[in-house]
Amino acid sequence: MPVSLTIYDGAGTIGGNKILLEDGGTAVFFDFGTPFSTRARYYEEFLAPRSRTGLLDLIHMGLLPPLRGIYRADLEDAGGRAWERARRYPYYRECRADAVLLSHAHMDHCGYISFLDTGIPVVSTCLTAYLAKAIQDCGAHQFEGEMCYAVPKVAGEEGTIGAGGHKDFPFERRTYLIADGVCRDPDDFWNLSPAAPRGRYFPSQTLQAADQVGGLPVRFLPVDHSIYGAAAIAVETSAGWVVYTGDLRRHGGRRGLTEAFVKEAAALKPVALVSEGTNIGKEPGATEEQVRDACYAAVRDAPGQFVVADFGPRNVERLLIFLEIARRTGRRLAVTDKDAYLLTAMHAVDASIPTPRTDRHLVVYRRALLKPAQWVERVREWYPEQVDAAAVHAAPGEFICCLSYFDVAELVDIDPKGGRWIYSASEAHSEEQQFELRRLGNWIDQFRLTPIGLAETATPYHASGHISGRELRELIYQIAPRHVIPVHTETPQRFAESLLGDMDVHVPEVGIPITLG
Numbered sequence: 001m002p003v004s005l006t007i008y009d010g011a012g013t014i015g016g017n018k019i020l021l022e023d024g025g026t027a028v029f030f031d032f033g034t035p036f037s038t039r040a041r042y043y044e045e046f047l048a049p050r051s052r053t054g055l056l057d058l059i060h061m062g063l064l065p066p067l068r069g070i071y072r073a074d075l076e077d078a079g080g081r082a083w084e085r086a087r088r089y090p091y092y093r094e095c096r097a098d099a100v101l102l103s104h105a106h107m108d109h110c111g112y113i114s115f116l117d118t119g120i121p122v123v124s125t126c127l128t129a130y131l132a133k134a135i136q137d138c139g140a141h142q143f144e145g146e147m148c149y150a151v152p153k154v155a156g157e158e159g160t161i162g163a164g165g166h167k168d169f170p171f172e173r174r175t176y177l178i179a180d181g182v183c184r185d186p187d188d189f190w191n192l193s194p195a196a197p198r199g200r201y202f203p204s205q206t207l208q209a210a211d212q213v214g215g216l217p218v219r220f221l222p223v224d225h226s227i228y229g230a231a232a233i234a235v236e237t238s239a240g241w242v243v244y245t246g247d248l249r250r251h252g253g254r255r256g257l258t259e260a261f262v263k264e265a266a267a268l269k270p271v272a273l274v275s276e277g278t279n280i281g282k283e284p285g286a287t288e289e290q291v292r293d294a295c296y297a298a299v300r301d302a303p304g305q306f307v308v309a310d311f312g313p314r315n316v317e318r319l320l321i322f323l324e325i326a327r328r329t330g331r332r333l334a335v336t337d338k339d340a341y342l343l344t345a346m347h348a349v350d351a352s353i354p355t356p357r358t359d360r361h362l363v364v365y366r367r368a369l370l371k372p373a374q375w376v377e378r379v380r381e382w383y384p385e386q387v388d389a390a391a392v393h394a395a396p397g398e399f400i401c402c403l404s405y406f407d408v409a410e411l412v413d414i415d416p417k418g419g420r421w422i423y424s425a426s427e428a429h430s431e432e433q434q435f436e437l438r439r440l441g442n443w444i445d446q447f448r449l450t451p452i453g454l455a456e457t458a459t460p461y462h463a464s465g466h467i468s469g470r471e472l473r474e475l476i477y478q479i480a481p482r483h484v485i486p487v488h489t490e491t492p493q494r495f496a497e498s499l500l501g502d503m504d505v506h507v508p509e510v511g512i513p514i515t516l517g
């Protein structure tokens with residue numbers, strides 16, 4: 001049997017990677033993410049795939065590949081319509097999987113693990129596993145966010161399916177196998193129940209380590225990206241090593257990880273490199289050091305004033321940069337309860353990650369809530385000393401407030417007397433994001449804040465999570481694989497132009513196997 005790679009999502013598009021590697025009887029996926037751009041073609045916030053039809057909407061609308069045999073049986077609709085529709089796709093097939101090898105905890109790489117049979121293990125770094133659990137615990141993605149544990153579904157009225165009663169149906173936990181060593185986790189965060197007391201039962205689970213799947217040796221090689229725990233993945237097949245970059249960059253605070261990865265990957269003399277190419281058409285932009293300096297100056301020059309730091313969700317590197325700025329400017333970093341929860345999860349894996357308990361410059365901003373969710377209650381228990389809107393209003397110069405677009409209504413409670421909103425996040429990549437940025441600008445105007453870095457183009461207040469075209473070209477030459485398969489890019493053909501025929505570039509087509517050898 002030849003070794004093959006089949007791209008089921010992530011071909012000619014950014015996000016949603018689902019890459020099947022097959023060697024003899026072994027089949028593994030690199031990532032299984034949410035395809036945000038395809039999803040946005042049909043759906044938005046108030047028009048989402050219907051959970052009551054299980055797999056049907058997702059398969060029919062092309063959000064999930066029509067692969068029979070890998071999905072949760074409890075999500076099959078009673079009439080069997082999902083598989084009847086799936087047969088319309090030319091690349092419909094029966095399929096099995098030994099594991100998902102997960103590169104990092106961004107939703108466009110891990111989100112749709114939610115729909116996979118819970119018997120298929122996920123292999124990842126320890127930090128990625130804990131981040132995935134923390135993201136799910138905070139519950140933003142619901143039906144499309146069951147990466148670590150699932151609410152079992154049962155048949156309902158009129159051919160629908162719905163959540164099984166919480167007394168009879170405990171959570172079903174997915175197996176995570178840890179590629180870089182199981183952490184100590186003194187407070188057992190991994191087994192912290194997401195349910196309220198007397199709610200659905202959350203069975204305990206012991207994490208196991210793994211260095212092979214289905215008989216194939218596997219290595220996770222840490223890389224620098226805009227989320228901690230990110231890794232490239234190498235699998236030794238019968239045709240040689242196949243290396244998948246995941247998402248990476250060479251201009252972040254941990255760029256040394258990427259450099260070490262390049263050396264290790266080159267030493268494997270890989271037969272194939274599956275490479276991300278988000279920024280293949282872009283020149284290098286700001287580095288994290290430049291961002292740090294620009295943001296520091298923006299805070300330093302506003303003594304006594306209200307300051308907001310607005311950065312992407314789960315971008316803990318940026319959060320730590322602002323924590324350092326808070327220290328240098330004599331302020332405290334007021335983080336949202338969600339950020340505090342995330343830091344707590346990461347601290348369980350890596351004690352050097354600060355929490356509001358270990359770092360006196362870190363404090364939780366307390367939102368006034370009618371009925372706090374279970375995870376918010378926990379954050380309040382863990383960190384009882386919090387600051388509320390009135391405290392920020394009274395002493396704006398003592399804090400840097402970490403707020404983002406979806407927290408913007410807090411401005412009404414804080415009622416600041418001027419100040420700065422530092423936008424330290426990605427420029428708009430879609431029309432919808434442009435609308436959001438404009439709306440954010442309106443809020444900033446309404447409260448007479450000075451916007452810093454709020455532009456529809458790149459600014460020195462944000463560094464991309466992805467490697468630039470020039471640096472990527474260099475990286476590919478350094479690793480020198482026989483075959484290059486571009487994914488996670490809108491312009492895969494640019495790889496061929498960039499590599500000038502020195503390597504075999506396969507511009508992938510969805511569902512068409514690429515044979516290696």
Ligand SMILES: [Zn+2]
Pocket residue numbers: 104106109225247465
């Ligand atoms: Zn990513």
